[in-house]
Structure formats: C-alpha cells, structure tokens
Amino acid sequence: MHNSPLKPHLYEYIIKLQNAKHRFLHEKPICELNISDDSLFKKLYSELKKYEIVPYSEGKSELSIKHFLESLYFFLDGINQIIQREFKIWLSIKNETLMQDYTKTGHKDSKSSNNGRKINPDEIEMVVSLLRPYYLPDYQTDIVYSLAGLMKNERIKPEAAMEIVDRLTENDEDNAQKLRILYRIYDENINWDEIKEIKSIWGSMENQGVEAEQIRVVKKELYRIIKAPKHDGMITGPMGSDTLTIINPFKKQILYETVNVRNNKDYSRTTIVVDAYPKELTVYESPLVEETRKFEIIFESNIAHRPFKIGPTILEDIIRYLKESGYVLSSKYINDVMPVVVNAYIRNGIANIKKEIESPGFFIDSKTGQLLAVKYDVKEVTIDDIKQGLEVLEEFADWFSSQKIKLATILKWGLISPFIFAKKQLGNWVEWPFLYGKAGSGKTTMGKMVLYLWGEPNNTNDIGGSSFNTEARIGDRLKQFTFPIVVNEPMGTFEKIGTVEMLKSAIERTNSRGRYEGRTYRNIPSFSPVILTSNRAIPDDDAMARRLLIIVFSYSERKSSEEKAAFEKKFQMDNP
Numbered sequence: 001m002h003n004s005p006l007k008p009h010l011y012e013y014i015i016k017l018q019n020a021k022h023r024f025l026h027e028k029p030i031c032e033l034n035i036s037d038d039s040l041f042k043k044l045y046s047e048l049k050k051y052e053i054v055p056y057s058e059g060k061s062e063l064s065i066k067h068f069l070e071s072l073y074f075f076l077d078g079i080n081q082i083i084q085r086e087f088k089i090w091l092s093i094k095n096e097t098l099m100q101d102y103t104k105t106g107h108k109d110s111k112s113s114n115n116g117r118k119i120n121p122d123e124i125e126m127v128v129s130l131l132r133p134y135y136l137p138d139y140q141t142d143i144v145y146s147l148a149g150l151m152k153n154e155r156i157k158p159e160a161a162m163e164i165v166d167r168l169t170e171n172d173e174d175n176a177q178k179l180r181i182l183y184r185i186y187d188e189n190i191n192w193d194e195i196k197e198i199k200s201i202w203g204s205m206e207n208q209g210v211e212a213e214q215i216r217v218v219k220k221e222l223y224r225i226i227k228a229p230k231h232d233g234m235i236t237g238p239m240g241s242d243t244l245t246i247i248n249p250f251k252k253q254i255l256y257e258t259v260n261v262r263n264n265k266d267y268s269r270t271t272i273v274v275d276a277y278p279k280e281l282t283v284y285e286s287p288l289v290e291e292t293r294k295f296e297i298i299f300e301s302n303i304a305h306r307p308f309k310i311g312p313t314i315l316e317d318i319i320r321y322l323k324e325s326g327y328v329l330s331s332k333y334i335n336d337v338m339p340v341v342v343n344a345y346i347r348n349g350i351a352n353i354k355k356e357i358e359s360p361g362f363f364i365d366s367k368t369g370q371l372l373a374v375k376y377d378v379k380e381v382t383i384d385d386i387k388q389g390l391e392v393l394e395e396f397a398d399w400f401s402s403q404k405i406k407l408a409t410i411l412k413w414g415l416i417s418p419f420i421f422a423k424k425q426l427g428n429w430v431e432w433p434f435l436y437g438k439a440g441s442g443k444t445t446m447g448k449m450v451l452y453l454w455g456e457p458n459n460t461n462d463i464g465g466s467s468f469n470t471e472a473r474i475g476d477r478l479k480q481f482t483f484p485i486v487v488n489e490p491m492g493t494f495e496k497i498g499t500v501e502m503l504k505s506a507i508e509r510t511n512s513r514g515r516y517e518g519r520t521y522r523n524i525p526s527f528s529p530v531i532l533t534s535n536r537a538i539p540d541d542d543a544m545a546r547r548l549l550i551i552v553f554s555y556s557e558r559k560s561s562e563e564k565a566a567f568e569k570k571f572q573m574d575n576p
Contacts, residue, residue, distance in 0.1 A: 116157035117232065123225045124160065128167045130218050131201070135168060139204040144169065144178050146201045148185035154228045158186050230266075237344035245340040246270070252277045252302050254341060256333040273330045273337045274322060276301035281345045282352040284312050287366060289510075291357070291525055295342060301327060312358065315339065359527055361482025362418050364425040371422060396449065399567055403442060406551055407449075410435075410531075413549065414450030417484040420529040421510065429508045436534045437553025440564070443533040447486040448573050450531060454483045461528075465490040471502050471513065475524035478512050482527045490532050494539050507547040 119127075135143055144165060151161040161182055169178040199207070201222075205215050235247040239256075246255040254274040260267040280298040296311035297318060303326075310318045319338055322328050345351040357363055360375035393411070400407045413433055420430045435443040451457045460480060468474055469492035477485060493499045506512035506526035513524050538544060559567070568574060 116155045116160075117228060118157055119160050119225060124164055124167065127164050127222065127225055130222055131168060134201075134205050134208060134210065134218075136208065139199075139208065140169070140172065140178070141181070142199040142204045143201050144181050145185070146199070146204070148182045150201070151226060152185055154226050155233055156226060158182075161186065235344050235348060235350070237340035237347075239336065239340055245273075245337045245344065247277050247341060247344070249277055249279075252300050254278075254337060256330065256337055271330050271333065273333045274327050275303055275329055276322070276327045278341060278345065279307060280352070281342065281350065282312070282354060283342070283346060284358055285353060285355045286357050287355060288357060288363060288525070289366075289523075291359070292523055294358070299327070303327075315342065359479065359481050359525075361527060362422050363482070364422045366425075371419075376418075395570075400442060400446075403553075403557060406442075406553075407446060409433075409549075409551065410446045410450060411453070413531075414453045414484060417450065417529045418454060418482045421482040421527050424508070424510045424526075430529065431547060431549040432507055432530050432532065434532045434534070434538065434548040434550045435553060436537050436550070438555045438558050439535055440559055441553035441555075441557040442559065443553050444486070444488060445567075445573060447488075447531045447533050450484050451486060452573075457486070461485045462488075464488050465492050469493050469496070469499065471498055474499060474502055474506070475512055478506055478526045478528050478530075479524060480528060482529075484531060485528045486531045486533065488533050489535070491534055491536055491538075494541075494544070500541065500544060504544060504547055 131143060131147065147168075148161065148165065151164070162179065165178060165182045166175070169175045172178060202215055202219060205218070206212075231246060233250065235249075237245040237247075239245055242259045244257040244259060246257055248255060252275075253272050254277055255270045256273050257268055257270045260269070276299040278297045279300045282296040284294040284296070286293075292314055294312040295315055295318060296309065296313075298307050298309045299322075300307045310321050315338055319328075319334055323331065323334070328334050342351070346353070357372070357374045362376070363372045363374060364370070365372050396407060397404055410433060413430075416430070423430060433447075435447065437443060448457050448462065451461055455461070460477075461483065463477065463485065465487060468477060468487045468490055474493070487493075493503065502513050510526060511523045512526040532548070538548070538550075
C-alpha cells in the first residue's frame, strides 16, 4: 500500500490473481474500510492479511471498490474456481450496463432487440463436439480467442458463450485462464490490437494438417449454429416484392436493399441511404382531425459526436434536415425509405405513440363532446380573485372613460377568445377584431389587455405585420395554441390575394388551408384567433369585412404624451 503517484490523495493497492493484477484506488487504507458488515465480504476481512498487497504504479485502468473486493473474495474461495466465479458474477453485475450496451439496438421493448442470441443445449454440445478434435495443446489459445470473437460478432449471449468455452476447456489445467479470454473478448473496451496476431480456428486446423474439405465441413456446420441470420438484430420493412428498407443499429445506418437470391446464393445489393439511424421514434397522433401526424426522432450516427433530435414535425421536414446536415447519402431513395422506417417502428411496437393534443389551449373532444384544457392549468377562482379583477377593470375603465364601449367589447371578446376554436369545432365561428384609426388612440394597448387575460405579451403572441404576411408565416402562427394573438400593422397581409383568402378560411374554419407537401396532403390548423391593429382601414373587400369586428378609433381619442406616461407608470403594460 502506498499513495498513488497518479492521484496523490488516494491509496493504491494491487491483488495478484494468477497472472492478472487488480488495482484499487480509495481514499482510505484498506484496514479502515467498513466492509465487515457486508455479508459478501465478511470472510475477506479476517483473511486479507494472508495475501500479498503490493504497490502498483503501471497506470492501468481503475477498478471499482466492489469489483476489487469481489476479486479478493473469489481468491479466498479457491484459486481453481476464481476466474469462473469472477466471470459469472461479472455477468450478473454488468447485465444492465455493459452486456446490454454491446448488443443493444437502442429500441425500447423491441422484438428485434435483446441481449444477444440464445442457442439451445444441443447446439452447444454440437459446437463443442465439432471443435474438440482440433483443440490440441499448441492451438488451444488461438481457438478460444477466435471462437470467442466469432460468438461475440454473431451476438451469441455471453452466458451461452461461457458454457461453450467452459465445456471445451473443462480438462485444461488453465481452464480459468481460457474463460478469462472470453471475459476480455466480450468486454466492449477490449484493445483488438492486442490479439490481432491470433490465428483463426481455420488457420489452426490448417496448421494441424486438416484437409481443406474437412475444414470446409466444420466451418459450414459451425456457422450454421453460430452465425446470425442476415438481418439479425436489425429492423426491416418491405417496399415491394424484391426491395427492403433495413435499419442497422450496429453500423448506425438506414439501407435500401434489392433482394436477389439465385441458386441459394445471395446477390443482393445494398445502398446506404442515411448515415444515421433512429434510436428513438415518437409519433404524435392528435385526436384532432385538423392536426397532421408528427414525428420526433432521436438519431445516432458514427459521424456525429452525440445523438441529435429532430421534431416534432412532419416527415418531410425530417428528411430536409437530414439532407441539409449531410446525413443523406442517396437522395434517390430517401423519400421512399423514411415512411417505411416509421411504419416499421410502429408495426414492431418500437415507436412511442402519443395520442394527445400537443398544442396548448381548449378543444372539444370529438369522442365525448367535452371541452378539454390542454397544457393549461385551470385554477379555482376565489371571491377575492373576482374582486381584484373587477377593481382592475374599473381602473381601466376610468382611464378609457370615453371608450368604455370599445373597451368592454374588446375585453369580452378576449374572455372567450381561447374557446373560439372549440366553437368552430361545433360549427360556429366568431369575428376577429380589426382595430384601426389614429396612432396613440389606444388600439394596441387594448389588444395587449386581452393578452394579459391569458398570460403575458411575448414574441409569439404580440407580433408585427411582417411576421404575418405570407401563407407560411400565417399558418405557423395560427397553429401554436388556441389563445389570442395581436398583429400590429398587417396591411401587407391584405395586399395579397392568397393571404386574404387564407384569413377568410381561418376565421370560419378549423383549418386555415390545406396543401400538398411532397406526397402528403397537410392541413394547417387555425387554432388562434387574432386581433388586428392598424392605422389604415382594410382594402374594399365585403367578404373580408363581414368576417371582421371592425372598431374605428378617431383622432379625438388620441392620448397625450403625459397620459401615456401616467398610464404606463401605473399599469406597466410594456414591463410585465
């Protein structure tokens, strides 16, 4: 025992187990550790002094205290069984971490995802019988290394792999060391450079003088048992009679495969479409017919430092992001492959399905006819709350003494505004206020009062006309929530036929418009009602005027600079 040169504040130990060294760092000397209360280590405490504890400064990787103490416990239990016991305990300890990590596909509850492939006892016996004649003293280590690597690559469960190696090496004096080889091969942190010179099973058989035909027979039979099916651990989706989409979590890629098998030979061709794979997929299936199904995908890629998330959004946007970010290697197939990926995840029970409304607000449940509050905390109102609200309204009325009717009209509209979409669901609609007139006459202030009824003004609900002057921008604003929006100076919107027609539809209907995006017809919902404020009247359009609650503000209603300053000082409308 001595202080570690790598970490001076820690004590450093080593325990020798045959040719292996276990290193331990801890802030206390071993004699001060309270291990005697743990039933697993009671024997260790009294027997520790019998075994060599020496300094260790070779800079090897650190072991956890639990692993170190387990190693000592195994040693006390007998050198002939120590490595076997260590490996078995290691399997149980690592089962939820390391052993899942090397085989996992990242898919929760996936039928295709597990901790490796099982093989039955008869197959285990067959593997042992095939290799035993060639498991000769000079070739044992090579064969165990090669067999262990083969089983790991073919995703054989570690328990089954241990059983095979244990059976094959049961008569060896260093059986324990052979099992340690398997331990190292199945460790995800193994340095493959250390064993690159190890010969294969077939090379060992060739060096023994085994005939090529016999090697071929053994190889064929061994692969029949051990080799994983072609798409084992992967998810596939048919695209036709001879084409497949393949999600490969091991290479972290999405592939397009043209299937071509002739005379029992596979001539299939694969094309890498996306150099990333969906680790998690969430499907948002809103009960509202107005909302298009959306997707959220967490991707992993060998060319990305960390997982990245796209969505919730439509599939076309996900494809666009993958293209713009350089993950798409075949634009020819990407539009055909991604829908198959989504459907394969859903069909295999891998996708997380969220059948709920994502947009905040109030909606009518089409099944029950009940009004639903989504992502909005409906609180009980007390008498004191009502009194306080009435006092504020009276104070507002005093400041707008000459505009009480306009104020009352706008505030009453504001009170029902989050429920206007629900009314449209039931076949009714409500006009949108259009406040126009001289600057400084109170239009924008009254609009903000409505916003304060349901929250506070911000850059999502209090916007300028430049953010509301194209069909895409209007659609993007109206689909956020059912709460009201104030749009200041929207005259650019009224100068375009397309946006005017979209507003007409949005006021009366649950959708503002529908359009094709790629091959998908997408509805753009019209959740939010809008208050429009402007210094100018709308262009002459009777159909538009009939859908608006037009309120005119005259020159005589303008407030002086002093009145504006006093109002802001009292109510702080611009500083919530």
